[in-house]
Amino acid sequence: MTVKNEVEMVDAPEEEVNFDVYPFLKERQTKAPQQLRQYYVRFEELYDKKLWHQLTVALTAFLAEPESAGHLFPLYENFIRDWKFKMNKLSLVKFLTRASKEAAGPKEALEFLGKQAKGLKATSPDAYVLATMEKASYELAVNDLTACKKDIDECEKILDDLPVTEPVINASFYRVAADYYKAKFAYPQYYHNALLFLSSVSLDELSVAEQQSRAYELAISALLGEGVYNFGELLQHSILDSLKGTPFDWLRQLLLCFNSGDMEAFERISRTPEFVKERFLMEKTPFLRQKLCLMTLIEAVFKRSKESRGRMSFAEISAETKVTLDEVEHLVMKALSLGLIKGKIDEVDQIVAVTWVQPRVLDKSQIGTIRDRLTEWSGKVKSRVVALESEDGAAEMFAQ
Known part of the structure; x- marks a missing residue:
């Protein structure tokens, strides 16, 4: 053969x-x-x-x-x-997925879905992806992470080539991918895939317990994820409301203080019994402080006008980020190396000139900052126009 x-x-x-x-x-x-x-x-x-x-x-x-x-x-x-x-192949897989939950155990369910998926690859790529990702969820259940990652990589390539897919397929892919990265303690990848999963489903489809669990895991991954310096997308998602009135409401408050660069609020929350009980956060407290300093620096740059961010003194940065004066240069260099800002450092005059700041998803207060700056800019433009319309004003401007 x-x-x-x-x-x-x-x-x-x-x-x-x-x-x-x-x-x-x-x-x-x-x-x-x-x-x-x-x-x-x-x-x-x-x-x-x-x-x-x-x-x-x-x-x-x-x-x-x-x-x-x-x-x-x-x-x-x-x-x-x-x-x-x-x-219809997609309807068949949806039924098979539900039926697999009635198998004797995860190994039997894995075998059942794996057998069903084989015949779909050539005839129905989208149904094959759904069946394969649901199979991969059982591979996670039996701790076969290698097979799960192989399925994730294969299905990702297929999805990239499909012009359009149903939300149920995207939801299955991102749910399993998020669960895989959770098992690997890969916080940034979990954060990314978990948010994409939520964008593919309605919260009504999730039980209250699952909403709270995902809100908790997203909050932890946002805080501990290296390279995650903007929580705006998560803070705007209503899933965080599931933590209100629960013993984990402090996590939502912690995210808010990071997003706004509130060092005092962080120090207050980090001394609470609830924070101390979170072993992963306690072990990473130095990392969290540095991350908060960087996010505070980003916020300080963002809320300034183009002119003022071009001449930020070390003293101003020290006051806003709560780092000592001799640590400011290291903090700015860290932000530059991470691509959070672009600019130059004048060591002699102790001035930082920022030319660009990383784009971010804005909360209401940050949108208010932009509104105020636009109002200020509009006022300046209006005064210039009035001056140009005045002969004395025009003569004065040309004289300059």
């Missing part, structure tokens, strides 16, 4: 199986929970008429019934398996 033939056999879909589905449907019409019996009657009618699209729609409605839990795997084995090749 050639290598080519082996590959073709692996990628080929399963052979269609023909068996009598009617005894199963008849039995479920009398023995299933009352709320589900009508569906089995409907399944039989549509199957008999070979109305595959309508049958898929009815199956989707069946999935939405809370009572359907526990009935999906038998339904697949005794009914859907007979006509699944007539079914």
Whole structure:
């Protein structure tokens, strides 16, 4: 057997199986929970008429019934398996994903979804990605991180080539990718993928407990993530509201003080029992202080006009960032090396000239700063126009 033939056999879909589905449907019409019996009657009618699209729609409605839990795997084995090749592939994978939760354990679910995914690669790339990513979630469950990363990399390439995808596929990809990076303690990558996951789902789809868990993990990853110096996108997301009134509301307040560069608030929160209990934060306190100093420097630059940020003295930076005068140069050099700002340092006159600051997602107070600066600029333009319209003003300006 050639290598080519082996590959073709692996990628080929399963052979269609023909068996009598009617005894199963008849039995479920009398023995299933009352709320589900009508569906089995409907399944039989549509199957008999070979109305595959309508049958898929009815199956989707069946999935939405809370009572359907526990009935999906038998339904697949005794009914859907007979006509699944007539079914919309994405709808099939959505059903298989739900059915996999009824397997005996994660290893069995992994084997089940892995077998189903193989036949989809050539015929339906988007359905293949969904099936593969759901399979990868079980690889995480059995601690096979290598296989999970391989699936993530493969699916990322496929998604890059697809012109458009359904939100459920993006949500599955980013959820599993975030969980993988969480297992690897890769905070920046987790932060990035977790935010993209939230952009692909509605918060109503997540339980309150899951919202709180994700808000907590996002807050920790934002604080500890190297290279994450702007929390604006997270602070604007309503998922943080899930922490209000909980024992972790202080985390939301901590994010706010970092975003605004409030060193005093950080020192106050870092002495609370809640902060002390967070071992990862306690161990990284020096890193957090340096990160806050850098974010305070960014905020100090941002709120200044173009003219004033071109001549920031070491003393001004020291006062705003709460670092000693002899540490200012090192702090600015760190910000320059990280690409947070661009500019020059005048060591002799102890002046920093900033020409660019990293773009950021703004909160309401920062938008207010821009509004004030635009108002100031508008006033200056108006006064110049008035001066030009005046003969005395025009003569004075040309004389200068």
